[in-house]
Amino acid sequence: MKTNAIFNIGMVLALLLGGVFGFLNLPFINRFAEITGALFINMLQLISLPMIFLAIVSTLTHMTSLREAGILLRKILKYTLFTTVISATIGMILFLLIQPVKSAEAAIDSVPKQASYFSFLLNIIPQNLVQPFIENNVLGIAFIATILSIAIVKLPNMQSTLLRDFFEAFFAALLKITSILILLMPIGIFAFMIQFVQNIRSEANQLEQLLIYSICVIAANLIQGLIILPLLLKFKRVSTIRTAKGMLPALTLAFFSKSSSATLPLVLDCAKNRVGISDKTASFSFPLCSIINMNGCAPFILITIFFVCSSQGIHLTLWEMIPWIFLSTLAAIGNAGVPMGCFFLTTTFLIGMGVPVGLMGVILPLYSLFDMIETALNVWSDSCITIVVDKEINAPTSAGYRLLKKIFKMGH
Numbered sequence: 001m002k003t004n005a006i007f008n009i010g011m012v013l014a015l016l017l018g019g020v021f022g023f024l025n026l027p028f029i030n031r032f033a034e035i036t037g038a039l040f041i042n043m044l045q046l047i048s049l050p051m052i053f054l055a056i057v058s059t060l061t062h063m064t065s066l067r068e069a070g071i072l073l074r075k076i077l078k079y080t081l082f083t084t085v086i087s088a089t090i091g092m093i094l095f096l097l098i099q100p101v102k103s104a105e106a107a108i109d110s111v112p113k114q115a116s117y118f119s120f121l122l123n124i125i126p127q128n129l130v131q132p133f134i135e136n137n138v139l140g141i142a143f144i145a146t147i148l149s150i151a152i153v154k155l156p157n158m159q160s161t162l163l164r165d166f167f168e169a170f171f172a173a174l175l176k177i178t179s180i181l182i183l184l185m186p187i188g189i190f191a192f193m194i195q196f197v198q199n200i201r202s203e204a205n206q207l208e209q210l211l212i213y214s215i216c217v218i219a220a221n222l223i224q225g226l227i228i229l230p231l232l233l234k235f236k237r238v239s240t241i242r243t244a245k246g247m248l249p250a251l252t253l254a255f256f257s258k259s260s261s262a263t264l265p266l267v268l269d270c271a272k273n274r275v276g277i278s279d280k281t282a283s284f285s286f287p288l289c290s291i292i293n294m295n296g297c298a299p300f301i302l303i304t305i306f307f308v309c310s311s312q313g314i315h316l317t318l319w320e321m322i323p324w325i326f327l328s329t330l331a332a333i334g335n336a337g338v339p340m341g342c343f344f345l346t347t348t349f350l351i352g353m354g355v356p357v358g359l360m361g362v363i364l365p366l367y368s369l370f371d372m373i374e375t376a377l378n379v380w381s382d383s384c385i386t387i388v389v390d391k392e393i394n395a396p397t398s399a400g401y402r403l404l405k406k407i408f409k410m411g412h
Contacts, residue, residue: 018193091299101310246274294332296374
C-alpha cells in the first residue's frame with residue numbers, strides 16, 4: 001500500500017510538473033522530454049511483441065486444466081465473448097457518431113502513404129518464425145503463438161509440462177521487466193505531459209480532438225457498464241441494484257487500484273458473502289474472468305486505433321473497421337492481466353500496421369483515467385457474468401426440486 005501511495009504521488013507530481021514546464025517552454029527541458037519520450041516509446045515497442053506472444057502461449061497451454069469444468073467453462077467463455085464483442089461494437093458506433101477526427105485536413109502531411117489495410121491481414125501466416133517479430137506483424141505472432149500452443153497441448157505430458165513451464169517462466173521474466181518500466185512511469189508521464197502541453201500550444205484543434213476522443217472512450221465504458229450489463233442481468237432475472245451494492249467495495253478498490261488481480265481477494269469475498277454466489281462458481285469464474293474478460297479494454301483498443309489512424313491520414317472504410325470488432329475482442333481477451341496491457345496491445349497493433357505511434361505518447365497521460373474506469377468495468381462485468389452463470393448452473397436443480405415438491409403435494 002505504501003509503495004502504491006508513493007507511486008500515485010509520483011504520477012500526480014509528474015502530471016503537475018510536466019504541465020508547468022510545458023507552459024514555461026524551456027528549450028533544454030523540451031529536448032529532455034523529447035529524448036525521454038522517444039526512449040520510453042522504444043521500451044514499449046521492445047516488450048510489446050514478445051508480451052503478446054508469451055501471453056497467448058501461457059494462456060492457451062493452461063486451458064487443458066480447465067476442461068474438467070465442462071459446462072461452467074463454456075458458459076463463462078460464451079458470456080465473455082458476447083459481452084466483449086458488444087463492448088467493442090459500442091466503441092465503433094460511438095467513434096462513427098462522434099468522429100474525434102472529422103476530416104483528412106487534420107492529418108499530418110509528412111506521414112507517408114501506407115500499404116493497403118488488407119495487405120496487413122494477408123500477413124497472418126508468416127514465411128518463418130522470426131519474420132513477424134522483425135516486421136512487427138502482430139497477427140503473424142498471434143498465429144504462431146496459437147499453433148504452437150495447440151502443438152504443446154497435444155504433446156506427451158512430460159514434454160508439454162516442460163514447455164509450458166518454460167514459456168510461463170519466460171512470461172514471468174517479461175512481466176518483471178514491465179513492472180520495472182511501470183516504476184519509471186512517472187518520468188515518462190513527465191516527458192509526455194510536456195509534449196502534450198506543447199502540442200496544445202501549437203495546435204488548439206488537436207486539444208478539441210483529444211477531448212472528443214476521451215469522451216468517446218469513457219462513454220463506451222459507461223454505456224457497457226450502466227446499460228448493457230444491467231440489461232443482461234435483467235434478462236436473466238437478476239437484481240442489478242442488489243448485485244451492485246454487494247460488489248461495491250470491490251468495484252471501488254478496482255477503480256483506485258487499477259488492478260483486477262489485486263482486487264481478486266476482495267471480489268471473491270463480496271461475491272460469496274454479500275451477493276451469495278456459490279463458492280464453486282465464484283472460485284472458478286473470477287480468477288478466469290480476471291484473465292480473459294476485458295470489457296473495458298476492447299473499446300479502448302478499437303477507438304484508439306481508429307483515432308490514431310485517422311489523425312495520421314489513414315482513414316478506414318466501414319468494411320475495414322468491422323474486422324476490428326473481433327480483432328480488438330481477441331486482443332482484449334489475450335491481454336492476460338498484463339499491466340497496462342490495453343495500451344501495449346494498442347501500440348503493438350499500430351506498429352504492425354505501420355502507423356506512427358508518436359500520438360500514443362500524447363494519449364498516455366490520459367490512460368491513467370481510462371485504466372481506472374476500465375478496471376472497474378472489467379470487475380463489474382466479471383461479477384455480472386459470474387452471477388448469471390451461477391444462476392444458470394443452479395437453476396435446473398432448483399426447478400427440478402420445486403417440480404418434485406409440487407407433484408408430491410398434489411399426490412397428497
